[in-house]
Amino acid sequence: MTKSTSSAVPDLKRQVLPSSVSQIGTITKYELINYFRSRRFFVLLIIGLIISALLTALVGYYRPSSFLSSPLDFYSSWWAGSITFVIILSGIFYGGDAISGEFQNKTGYFLVANPLRRSSIYIGKWLGALIASIIMLGVFAAITIGNGIYYFGLNVPYQLWDSLLFALLYLIAVLGFTFFFSSLFKSTSMSILVTAILFLFAFTLIQTLVEGLVKIEPWFLITYGAQIITNVLIDPYPTTTTQGFGPNAFTSYAASIPEGIAILLAYFAVTAVLGLLLFERKEFT
Amino acid sequence: MHKESGQVGVPPSEDGLSAPSIEAESLSKHYGSFTALSKLNLKIEGSKCVGFLGPNGAGKTTTLKIFTDMIRASEGRALINGIDVHLNKKKALGTVGALIESPEIYPALTPREALSMVAEIRGLPRAEARKKIEETVAEVKMNEWLDKKVGKFSKGMKQRINIASALLSDPEVILLDEPTTGLDPRGQAEVRDIVKDLKKKNRLVFMSSHLLNEVQEICDEVAMIDHGKLIVYDRLSNVTKRFSTDGENVVEIELSRDIDEQSLKRNIASLANVNSAERIDSRKIRVHFSGSIQNQESLLSDLVAMKIGMISFRPSASALEETYLSLIKDTL
Numbered sequence A: 001m002t003k004s005t006s007s008a009v010p011d012l013k014r015q016v017l018p019s020s021v022s023q024i025g026t027i028t029k030y031e032l033i034n035y036f037r038s039r040r041f042f043v044l045l046i047i048g049l050i051i052s053a054l055l056t057a058l059v060g061y062y063r064p065s066s067f068l069s070s071p072l073d074f075y076s077s078w079w080a081g082s083i084t085f086v087i088i089l090s091g092i093f094y095g096g097d098a099i100s101g102e103f104q105n106k107t108g109y110f111l112v113a114n115p116l117r118r119s120s121i122y123i124g125k126w127l128g129a130l131i132a133s134i135i136m137l138g139v140f141a142a143i144t145i146g147n148g149i150y151y152f153g154l155n156v157p158y159q160l161w162d163s164l165l166f167a168l169l170y171l172i173a174v175l176g177f178t179f180f181f182s183s184l185f186k187s188t189s190m191s192i193l194v195t196a197i198l199f200l201f202a203f204t205l206i207q208t209l210v211e212g213l214v215k216i217e218p219w220f221l222i223t224y225g226a227q228i229i230t231n232v233l234i235d236p237y238p239t240t241t242t243q244g245f246g247p248n249a250f251t252s253y254a255a256s257i258p259e260g261i262a263i264l265l266a267y268f269a270v271t272a273v274l275g276l277l278l279f280e281r282k283e284f285t
Numbered sequence B: 001m002h003k004e005s006g007q008v009g010v011p012p013s014e015d016g017l018s019a020p021s022i023e024a025e026s027l028s029k030h031y032g033s034f035t036a037l038s039k040l041n042l043k044i045e046g047s048k049c050v051g052f053l054g055p056n057g058a059g060k061t062t063t064l065k066i067f068t069d070m071i072r073a074s075e076g077r078a079l080i081n082g083i084d085v086h087l088n089k090k091k092a093l094g095t096v097g098a099l100i101e102s103p104e105i106y107p108a109l110t111p112r113e114a115l116s117m118v119a120e121i122r123g124l125p126r127a128e129a130r131k132k133i134e135e136t137v138a139e140v141k142m143n144e145w146l147d148k149k150v151g152k153f154s155k156g157m158k159q160r161i162n163i164a165s166a167l168l169s170d171p172e173v174i175l176l177d178e179p180t181t182g183l184d185p186r187g188q189a190e191v192r193d194i195v196k197d198l199k200k201k202n203r204l205v206f207m208s209s210h211l212l213n214e215v216q217e218i219c220d221e222v223a224m225i226d227h228g229k230l231i232v233y234d235r236l237s238n239v240t241k242r243f244s245t246d247g248e249n250v251v252e253i254e255l256s257r258d259i260d261e262q263s264l265k266r267n268i269a270s271l272a273n274v275n276s277a278e279r280i281d282s283r284k285i286r287v288h289f290s291g292s293i294q295n296q297e298s299l300l301s302d303l304v305a306m307k308i309g310m311i312s313f314r315p316s317a318s319a320l321e322e323t324y325l326s327l328i329k330d331t332l
Helices: A020-037 A039-062 A071-095 A100-104 A108-112 A118-152 A158-184 A188-214 A257-281 B060-067 B089-095 B111-121 B126-139 B155-167 B185-200 B212-218 B236-243 B261-268 B293-306 B317-327
Strands: A241-243 A250-252 B021-031 B034-045 B048-053 B075-080 B096-099 B173-177 B204-208 B221-226 B229-235 B249-255 B274-281 B284-289 B310-315
Touching: A020 A039, A020 A118, A020 B111, A039 A071, A039 A118, A071 A118, A071 A158, A071 A188, A100 A108, A100 A158, A100 A188, A108 A118, A118 A158, A118 A257, A158 A188, A158 A257, A188 A250, B021 B060, B021 B173, B021 B204, B034 B060, B034 B075, B034 B204, B034 B221, B034 B229, B048 B060, B048 B185, B048 B212, B060 B075, B060 B096, B060 B173, B060 B204, B075 B089, B089 B096, B096 B155, B111 B126, B111 B155, B126 B155, B155 B173, B155 B185, B185 B204, B185 B212, B212 B310, B212 B317, B221 B236, B221 B317, B229 B236, B236 B249, B236 B310, B236 B317, B249 B293, B249 B317, B261 B274, B261 B284, B261 B293, B284 B293, B293 B310
Parallel strands: B048 B204, B048 B221, B096 B173, B173 B204
Antiparallel strands: A241 A250, B021 B034, B021 B075, B221 B229, B249 B284, B249 B310, B274 B284
């Protein structure tokens, strides 16, 4: 039997396929449309608004000195106290089932049989989740800064901008991580549950145990690296300190800014590559 | 022995080298100790519809999934127009429209948006995409639902949109995995008409199905698979002839007026090469005859000349069923 080759096939019906970058843009665009039309975006937005509204009302009514003693204290208490929670929620909401849902809900069958690389789907969906999360982050930041301006005028400390950048980096790392877990499972509830447990309880618990019992710096934990979001708003910047002596000594570890950035970048790089590889290899059985 | 495992499918292309083609080269798929597909060799070329038949778990969907890179072959290669699907998926699927199982569409999107996404992925210019979306959605009779959210659709409605998606870019090769699943009888008939139109447009359609009458009606060739092995691949008429009793052919004839037993025996059963004729009902008869396609042609001419009110003449679906049952012994 003679074998057909691509050159032997007429080109009259062939349209030029877009580049992978362009296809990533397409996936991102429709992922965002899907988010904005679905309830989850608004549920998350409402959660963010409720947190903001509660803080606005409580600070306005009780005027706690921990918030209002200085602009830096205000942003440290308001922004740093809540933003990691908002980021984790975004990660769970947008990343938790982003890939596993393609298998369980069979939406992947609609996309994957088209002429595009799986990596384009993965990256496109990741970018969609990032943009939707940044909108959340932006809304929360705007309300925070609005309140800050109300109490302290336009005197916004430069550390807040650093903290915002670190929060963005943390968001990138969290979404990398949640997408990885989403690639690991074919069940949406499993991937969401595992991600939620890890970020809301497990990492914090491991960090406490590692610091208190094993007495080593938890440099391998993403939540430890994320401390730079809070630490940068503390003046002076906290350092690792040991209290007490001998077996009763307790060391409080503080990630430095380069260390924190390195941890977050490493988490993103490793989980993004692993997640992508898993998705590339996973079969639509 | 009917089984021809590992044999390359035979019918040659009538369109020469320029024809669209799909080819399975020693394709195997194992899940642990279970073999879903075993050294499948099949080459299909030209504009035609090939029915892909087999019992549940025979390897039909597995084959189609390998051809769309939804799963990887354990061994062998899947080629579309000579391009290895796994090594160069984007290029290989550039000319392919596929509907595998019953995909779900993001429920918050409308058909227009979901199809626009596909059009953008496939690089259709915006104006052309808009036109093609409206055309294909009209073809699957979903134009009234174009701007409604897919989440509210029934299974059959979603399947129609999935079919529209597979046809959107006017692909050369169309891979369909039980396309009429979930469709009502009218929907099934419409899909059959769509596939018939595709054949006229010089397209290669490779379609798995459980519905033998569907395959009988629209396909030119048939490939049968069982336990992951190709049993037969040939023209439909050859398959039914090769495996029917004594090489006998069967046609079903529909009449516009009643025919009685006596005139059936006297006029039709006595025609040359006719072995027997039976009444299915008062206006439908089944004729068993021997010989080649030429004999079929002369039988048709004779029947027309008799002026018995013949309004349809087609190979019997039961002939394919008979073949299928003789080749495939188990249901799993």
